[in-house]
Amino acid sequence: MPRYLPYLLLLPATVFLIIFFLYPFTQVAIESVTSNGEWSLAxxxxxTSHWKFGEAFKNTMLLAALVVPIQLVMSLxxxxxxxxxxxxRSAILYIFAIPLxxxxxxxxxxxxxxxxxxxFLxxxxxxxxxxxxxxxxxxxQSPWIILFAIVLAEVWRATAIMMxxxxxGLGLIPREYGEAAEVFGATRWQRFYKVTLPMLRPSLQTALILRVILAFEVFAVVIALGGTQMPVLMSETFNWQFNLQDRGVAAAYAMVILAxxxxxxxxxxxxxxxxKEART
Amino acid sequence: MAEIQIKGVAKSFGAFTALHSVDMTISDREFMVLLGASGCGKTTLLRIIAGLETPTKGEVWIGGRRVDHLPPKERGIAMVFQNYAVFPHLTVFENIAFGLRMQKMPQAEVQRRVHRCAELMHIEQLLKRYSGQLSGGQRQRVAVARALAMEPEVILMDEPLSNLDALLRLEMRSELKGVLAESKTTAIYVTHDQVEAMSLADRISVMNGGHIVQSADPVEVYRNPAARFVAGFIGNPPMNFLPAEKVGSGRYRVAGTDVAGPDTDTRIDYAIRPEDLTLAEPGQGLAATIRVVEPLGAHTLVTCDVDGASFRAVIDSDSRVNPGDRLSLAPMADRVRWFDKETGLSVQ
Known part of the structure; x- marks a missing residue:
């Protein structure tokens, strides 16, 4: 096999990503820090000076703070x-995964x-x-019910991906560890807390990162249930881009979400x- | 005092019966080895004693207490697992201390016990490391130290040396024997390695197909196998078998020679260990034609044809023999054993 073959095979995907991801991303990034053709933080x-920014930021964080812990506990x-x-087992897994x-x-x-x-209710x-x-x-008049409905819908929709x-991840932990913990006197809860959870850290990392990022990008569920009652960062991005026709501010919102x-x-x-030394 | 009694313990997994009504008593401080091929039920029996498996029938008693309904931690046992099960997210110290922490033992006592057991297993210098930084042999030492730190009445070991390389296994074997003898605990040790079983055990229980075939001290198991299965399983190379034809009361014809045997009407086979044969003058003993010669240094192993059957003998390595040679192999009369053709049991 020629040495360059792997690179050759990766080339189409790389070119695709550069054209359709890296290029627009850079454009948006530049757009967010330019105004009238000059570098600026305008x-x-x-x-941020618009009254809805604080609201949107707070709502996004609040939703993530409510949804992700509930999903973590539920998915575990x-x-x-x-x-x-x-x-x-697989039948139940498929049923759980339907909302995905x-x-x-x-x-x-x-x-x-x-x-x-x-x-229906x-x-x-x-x-x-x-x-x-x-x-x-x-x-x-009842923003808390809107919030509750959004949390419910988000939990329903996206818990399965974490699960x-x-x-x-659980399947990767050899059974002997749990048995050893049991023999050495750990209760069911201690086995979970002292053995399973620490050994599950790599999977928890993946699941949490994926879920938290998605939580910051929450959009359609909020629009469907809250309309304009509940601004979030993503809906404000949309709003600035399409309703207020200010691409620069929309780009700035996108950068905030990224950050x-x-x-x-x-x-x-x-x-x-x-x-590294504590890995299996 | 921790005598273990197994009373009529049986275990089925669906249609498969892993253990058929096993009865066994292990005395206090005895080193019992459960020996058998994979799938014979030895690990299932150990796991039932540990409490990791529930018996379908029967009772388990440890130290005069019925324990089969108790969780593992209330049985006064500790266990060494085949794959060590040394927790990767804890240091060696915390691994050894794991069971003690679960008992909420005072820190000073934890310190004392961990250091004593680490010293015993020669791993004091590794206490701050994680298992990812240890070799297989070192992990095994941690697993044993963790079990010893519990100061259990019974220590259970499931093929603890099978993942180590040959040299390390030999070293750990003698070390384990010493440490366990000193700790004065009752030990049950599961293995498929007959040499390990012979060298460690006070008593060996040979298992086959979910039954205990023989339970006796190692030399007895070797010299007087209770069944043909044991004779064929223990010893390397295993016992030789030849068909015997009854020619009179207590007289048999084996491979063309007349042999005295038990006076019985059942059909029996003649058996002799390869090392219980000596080279004899032609015409005296079993006539053999050599097929393969394997010099092993101290001895030479020869595989021959005797009366059309494959037959092995261990002879002095100074006796120069070649494939195709004809030999006369004289069995030591008091080492000849007889087994029932039908039941496989020893006949005397």
């Missing part, structure tokens, strides 16, 4: 249960059809005689770092 000033629990199954096959907008619409005034409650009149849940990664994603990726990498 776009960032304009973005689900993965542990799936791991223990003798029969029907649905786009985020569709997921938002599914939950909208539950929560809207003429939705109201019909059910009226049908059961628990309420007289359909209730307007997703209104500007799949964690199931794979936050990179920052949290680094934090997760650091927090769940496994020193």
């Amino acid at each position: 776009n960032f000033q304009k973005a 629990t689900m993965a542990t249960v799936v791991q223990k199954l003798q029969k029907g 096959g649905i786009s985020d907008l569709a997921a938002g619409l599914i939950w909208l059809s539950i929560f809207e005034q003429s939705g 109201n019909s059910m409650l009226v049908g059961l005689g628990l309420i007289e009149q359909p209730i307007l849940y997703l209104s500007y 799949v990664i964690i199931v794979a 936050v994603s990179v920052l949290f990726t680094l934090i997760i990498l650091r927090a769940l770092h496994v020193p």
